[in-house]
Each structure stands twice: as structure tokens, then as C-alpha cells.
Amino acid sequence: MSLYAGIEAGGTKFVCAVASDFDTILKEERFPTTTPEETLPRALDFFRRAEEELKDQHGAITSMGIAAFGPVNVDSSSSRYGWITSTPKPGWKNTDIRGYFVREMNVPVGFDTDVNGAALGEGHAGAGRGLDTFMYITIGTGVGGGIIVNNKPVHGLVHPEVGHMILKPREGETFQGVCPYHSHCVEGMCAGPAIKARWGTPGDQLPDDHEAWDVEASYIAQALMSYVLIISPERIILGGGVMHQRQLFPKIRKELKTLLNGYVDHPAILEEREDYIVPPGLEDHAGITGAFILAAGAAHR
Template identity: 50%
Template sequence: MSAVYGAIEAGGTKFVCAVAESPGPDLVTKQIIPTTTPDQTLAKAVEFFRGRSLRGLGIACFGPLDLERGRIGATPKTGWVGGDVVRAFREALGVPIRFDTDVNGAALGEARHGAGKCMDPLIYVTVGTGIGTGVLVSGRPVHGMMHPEAGHLFVKRRADDAFHGSCPFHADCLEGMASGPAIEARWGSPGSALPADHPAWELEAHYLAQAMCDLIYVVSPQRIVLGGGVMNHQGLLGLIRQETRALLAGYVQTLADPMMLDEQIVPAALGDDAGIVGALELAFEAAQASSLTGPPPV
């Protein structure tokens, strides 16, 4: 059996497990495992990889994360706070592992195989069940005290918006006002059921454009890639660009030309595969690091 790289995109609703012979979008096989309890989900994921000759394993996981300990932090996902993700795979498989956020994983995927090639800094923003942001500088994910959590940026409420917000921590932060659950809570229907001319989309663009401006001002990225289920709505990207341009008000001269802003804020090229492709990049890095430092402790 030839050696392969293992990848997991660990999400709040499903774990996508895959193997590939090399980094990139060409997968040998893939399996989707529903996210239930930590014990059940991690055991099923381990079984997917057991018996395969793994060079390394990359895990791009929902968060927030304790990257040093390989655990999940203060997530609203029931039962997963403190989930010891890395330990479960290290003890069962004994292979080199690299662990990062799902959005940092997606950012790596888009940077190396998608819409972010040759763009530095690069930001990936997913808008779905939550709102997450992966930031790459010099091709590497930004870590510090923790990983970026721009989904919890505070936004300026539109004057006619009385919605309380859906974030269990901050109520009306970006995620609380513009995530998929926020759309459903505010309008009584999921975004996928709302028509193109529904007022939800102008309001969504109002909040997401504030985040675009904040990220442009703070990180000065060469490109922002937008993904996630909410971004599948046709027309939303154009509304976000339009609102961002209005909010920037000509301050960033480079983006004053509408065509330049269209190149600055773009859709994900890898679609739903950005996270798993990024996890394969993490697996490759884990294997490379192990070849230099020796195998990890079991």
C-alpha cells in the first residue's frame, strides 16, 4: 500500500475525512461523518484512517481552538468544549499531525490551489453556520495569543434593524448579525429559502461590508476570498462590493476603481473543498516537519 496524506475538515455538523497521494484537490477517497459527540465522531474518523499508510495528518477544525494543546475551546457546539482532538488521533494512529482552524485551512487551500495564488497577505472569510476568518501572511497562518476571530468583530447596527443578534457570547457582533443562523432567526426562514430581491441581502451586505473594511484597514490584504453557504446566494457578492466601496469612501486610493475592488474581494475558487484541500496542506507540512525532527511521541 502506497503512503498517503490524511486530511480532516472538522465542522460543527460534519467531519470530512480524505486521503490523497499529494497535496491538492485530487483526492483518492473521501468520507463524510456526522458530527455527534466527541467520542463517537472521533472514533469513526480514526477508523477511516486506520490501516492506511499515512505520511501525516492535517486537521482543519471548527473553533475556537487551543492550538498549543490541540483542543477545542469555548465553542457553542454542545459537548465539544475541551474536545481533545489531536490526542485522539495521535494515540490511535501515531503519525505527525498539524492542527489549525477550519478557516486557516481553507485559506491555505485557496492560497495554494485556488483564488488566492500569489496573494500576500491573503484573508479567507467563511459565512455560514458561523463567520470565521483565516489570515495568511508570508504564506503562513497568523497565530499569536490565539488565532484570528474576526467573526466576532463588533459592527455598527443599521438604524432600522431591531434584531437582538444570535451570538451566545456577544449577541450583535458580526456573526450574531450576519451568519446563517442570524438570517434564519431574523427572517424566520433560512437564507436558501429567501428570494433574490428580499431585503435580507442588502442588510447582510451592510454588515459584511463593515468587516471587509476593517480587514482591509488592519491587515492590508492583497485579496479577500469569501466562501461558506451564505455566500452561495447569487448577487450577495456584488452587494458586498458595492457597500464596501461606499464605506471606504475613497480613503483607500488603490480600491477607488470598482474593477480593483472586484479583484480585491472574490469568491472561493475551491468551493466546499477549500477546507479539505487546506487540511491536506497541513498534512504535508506535518510530514515534512517530521522528516526533519523525527517521529512524534506516541
């Protein structure tokens, strides 16, 4: 008997959970991401309470997985492996989040980006199931993407940062975006704060037929065009708060077809197929499911 501990460490909220397998959550707690000094001990307290309550029936926590907002260091050979690095999130730059739980919990801790975690979850039991190569992209407070190739998350020099590709401004565009690092990048033009900055109102308060969604779809499709041409994913999963606006999906499919202009000769593009650009199958549970998968990997390493 054993338990997996999982953390989906988002820039807005932490999701902490304990499970007996990837699909069976026994206890879960969600709370705002404040400072490391407040948030990490609060998560630790949850796991200690959960283990005490569950260990007689299910055993002790034997491993943990963390899927964290970033940028992060995913190089397991680095002395800074498991650190949140150059994040714009106030107070979190250069935070050794993995090391904290290794020391306090004394168990193996698997670690990756929050979007790679969500991609792993979707591959296990969501919209990526059965596929070798796909992308999970979140468009919410920020924009990030997990890329799965041959059933594994892509790492390299660091990790993919699909939210910071530079986009070509639309004709007559005056909005520079909200990213503190780059003008006209995907995150700066498409994330939730960009919608609010451009229109003066949060996206969830705009009507479905507002022109904001045509603008949003055009920029998202421009980003997807690059991903299709570079990665050639079998499916693109679009999650995050902005993508709760389901009217965006047909607009994005249509705009992507227009931008590619027949160059990618595949019915997924040419027929604007609804099974190519899709919402998450697990919705808000993709990230924590991925954290359990990371925990299992750490346990067997």
C-alpha cells in the same frame, strides 16, 4: 510511497480523506458532526479502512492534518495544543481532537483552524494562489476567517476571530443577533442562523431580491472595512453557505466602497473590482486541501 490523511472538522460535518498529494484524493467520506464519542471513532475507522485498502499501491499513512472548528488552541508549545476549547458546539468544549489521532494513528499530526486550513488550500490552488497576503472568510453556520500574511497563517495570543468583531447597528435596528457571547457581532448578525432568526426563513429559501440581502451586504461590508484597514489583504475570499447567494458579491463591493469613502485609494476598492472580493476557487475542497498541507508540514517538522 506514503499517504496524507486529512480532516476538515466542521461544526456541522466532518470531511475525512486520504491523498497521495495535495491535489489527488484517493478516498473520502463525509458525515455529520455529532458528539466526540461518536465522531472521532468514526473518522478513525475510515482512516484504518482506507489505509488497509490503499497501502499496497500507495504505502501507509505517514502524517495527518486537522483543520478544526473552534475556538482551538494552536500554540504548539502548550499542553493543550490541538484542543477545541471554548466552542459553543454542545459536547465539544475542551476536546483533545489532535491528541486522539496522535495516540490512535501514531503519526505526526498538523493542526490549525478550519478557516486557516481553507485559506491554505485557497493559497495553494484556489483564489489566493500567487498572493502573499489575503483572507478567507466563511459565512455559514458561523463566521470565521483565515488570515495569510507572508504565505503563513496568522497566529498570536490565540488565533484571529474575525467573526466576533462588534458592528455598528443600522439605523432603526432592533435585532440583537444570535451570538451567545456578543450582541451585534459579525457572526451574530450575518451567519445563517441570524438570517433565519431575523426573517423566519433560512436564507436559501429567500428570493434573490429579498431585502435580507441588502441588510446582509451592509453588515458584511462593515466587517470587511475593518479587515481592509487593519490587514490590507490583497484579496478577500468569501465562502460558506450564505455566500452561495452570489447576488451578495456586487452589493458588498458597492457597500464597501461607500463605507471607505475614498480613504483607501486603490482601484480594487474604487472600481469595485470583481477580482478583489471573490468566491472560493476550490469551493468545498479548500478545507480538506489545507488539511493535507498541514499533514505535509507535520511530516517534515
